[in-house]
Amino acid sequence: MSQHHRKQKWSTHSPKLRKLHKATLPQTCTNCPHPVTADMEWQVGHRQDAAMGGQPTYENTGPAHSMCPWCKRRCNQVAGGRLGAAMTNRAKRTEREQDSYRGRRRWV
Numbered sequence: 001m002s003q004h005h006r007k008q009k010w011s012t013h014s015p016k017l018r019k020l021h022k023a024t025l026p027q028t029c030t031n032c033p034h035p036v037t038a039d040m041e042w043q044v045g046h047r048q049d050a051a052m053g054g055q056p057t058y059e060n061t062g063p064a065h066s067m068c069p070w071c072k073r074r075c076n077q078v079a080g081g082r083l084g085a086a087m088t089n090r091a092k093r094t095e096r097e098q099d100s101y102r103g104r105r106r107w108v
């Protein structure tokens, strides 16, 4: 849960957006490559996270799984707080990924 979601703006817009998106299902989840269908649990998710300047508009939101049966994760909760941490750790992680990539390449 990010600061953004506690704001009046989001609580006012979210139910309206949910209705709009519900009418378009099935749609691809905003946080994973899998479809969200009308008979699944889902919530309004951001395409561009609020922490990145994303606005609570129809264009910037879409359905996100409450629990994706393929990913086995809560798609609507993977952004926000974790995004901040991911941004902080990105440099470190990229370095590590490049190392493992080079490591694999040696054995090809």
Ligand SMILES: [Zn+2]
Pocket (backbone or CB within 6 Å): 029, 030, 031, 032, 033, 034, 064, 065, 068, 071, 075
């Ligand atoms: Zn998903």
Ligand SMILES: [Zn+2]
Pocket (backbone or CB within 6 Å): 029, 032, 033, 034, 068, 069, 070, 071, 072
């Ligand atoms: Zn998924």
